[in-house]
């Protein structure tokens with residue numbers, strides 16, 4: 001077994017060799033495999049994808065704030081750089097500055113907003129990336145902004161498809177003034193401050209760009225910095241904590257551009273100087289994967305739902321399959337590194353008689369629901385009231401439970417149940433048989449309409465019956481008469497016979 005120190009060394013080597021490799025990784029990307037007839041489960045995680053490989057929609061709001069748009073009948077396509085300001089205005093067209101240039105993998109092309117001619121109306125623009133399902137960030141977000149970066153900006157995220165938003169990082173040239181927050185370098189993040197949402201001045205510009213296009217970004221680098229400060233294993237340990245892990249999970253990301261870099265001239269009436277205040281984005285870079293709770297590698301249906309393994313289900317593999325709730329659902333774990341733990345859902349023991357079960361903490365395992373085939377019990381291993389097991393069949397056989405078929409007229413207190421092992425119905429006094437459908441020896445008539453449910457004595461005249469028996473037909477009550485005697489109880493001579501027998505060996509005498 002590899003030591004923890006070796007893991008540290010190995011992961012650090014990987015991080016140093018491949019700085020853009022995802023911070024979060026597992027030894028194997030397999031979820032499960034068959035080994036010697038047994039299924040072996042592994043925590044599993046797909047490879048991180050770049051933005052270009054992920055399904056998302058990007059929207060700019062207000063949409064008309066893209067350079068070249070028409071607002072109230074006027075086309076806003078003029079802009080300037082400080083270099084060009086004194087000589088001429090520049091113009092852009094919507095086609096050249098379209099939002100799609102933010103993710104076209106071409107560093108030269110870029111989106112550009114309108115210039116801030118509308119001051120003092122705020123130049124607030126939201127760039128929203130909507131993913132249809134939860135994704136997890138696997139590395140930094142880098143927003144390349146080739147002209148001046150905003151004076152104020154926020155990166156936010158939503159976990160509910162844009163219904164509510166949570167800030168991830170504030171950016172301001174003056175954090176105190178803009179957001180009433182202390183200016184803090186992202187590299188200062190520690191375990192204690194990991195959940196804190198901070199403001200940094202590192203990625204903001206004070207002035208409009210002077211000179212050429214610049215290779216500069218606004219970055220969200222909490223994951224990388226934590227990885228650096230906690231160590232690659234340390235950060236994996238933190239992912240056991242829900243609040244920590246959720247820092248990096250999202251359905252949507254939103255970049256709020258709140259104030260462009262200006263030289264302060266916006267407050268004057270100099271329209272021309274306002275031409276140099278605007279935003280540009282040439283590239284949004286991030287690495288993410290669909291969020292499957294370490295129970296799946298791929299997303300299917302155009303990236304909208306996880307292809308769940310480990311007997312899990314749901315868009316994010318966030319629950320167990322119906323018949324696999326023998327223990328509570330658990331998220332997969334990165335621990336122990338580098339392989340992690342699958343925490344797969346386990347099948348309930350329902351003996352093939354149920355399609356679902358629910359974990360019950362009191363009994364300590366899953367309780368089967370809606371047992372079929374007349375079975376019952378937490379494991380569908382008993383027969384329902386009114387049924388008993390066919391001992392010649394295996395317990396998972398659909399015919400395992402046989403109906404008691406007790407005769408209602410013959411049971412005690414209308415109880416038509418039977419012994420759960422033998423199938424013996426609960427007969428009232430004087431009634432016998434497995435199903436309580438027979439009168440005891442010497443009685444008859446349980447099912448007769450004249451006196452239903454009663455067993456009457458045969459009352460055979462033993463002098464008139466064969467072998468002197470006092471037994472009669474169960475249904476009719478007919479005693480077995482000698483060939484010379486008659487009536488139900490064999491108490492008379494047949495026609496044409498006389499002198500009824502005086503002992504058992506005698507017959508009546510033929511006339």
Ligand SMILES: [Ca+2]
Nearest residue numbers: 101106109282
């Ligand atoms: Ca581009």
